[in-house]
Amino acid sequence: MDRYDLDGSYGFLLGKAYRRMLQLLSARFKPYNITPEQWTVLCRLQGNDGISQKELAARADKDAPTTTRILDALERKGWVRRETNAEDRRSFGVYSTELGVKLAKQLIPIELQTLRDAAHEIGEDQLIQFKQLLRQISRTAESLQEEEK
Missing domain, CATH: 1.20.5 (Single alpha-helices involved in coiled-coils or other helix-helix interfaces)
Known part of the structure; x- marks a missing residue:
């Protein structure tokens, strides 16, 4: 069998580009004590206050356990809060706090500049x-x- 050129695989190249962008964004977000993974959830929440945790997970393209873990971290940092849904006590509505909204407004220009730079x-x-x-x-x-x- 001929040698496979992994470096020529667009799947490998997509993964490599993703990892490099993630590292760059992580470095730029570090002073704000937020990871790109947490940022994705916080950003998806902006303008969608009260969204269910399940819908937020879908919009952030995360599975339920990962979303729960991220929301736990964001809640500890004071950037989001969860409230029990009055109609279905098994589900939660997720809300940005004032601090979360303020942080999102600070981070959007950083992400946009990172994309422009790259x-x-x-x-x-x-x-x-x-x-x-x-x-x-x-x-x-x-x-x-x-x-x-």
């Missing part, structure tokens, strides 16, 4: 096409995963 050598048209391709790959992989269940 892609500064790529033209706008190429970035638009790149995002379209990533969305298509994601949709196709999700469909295939559902078919294989």
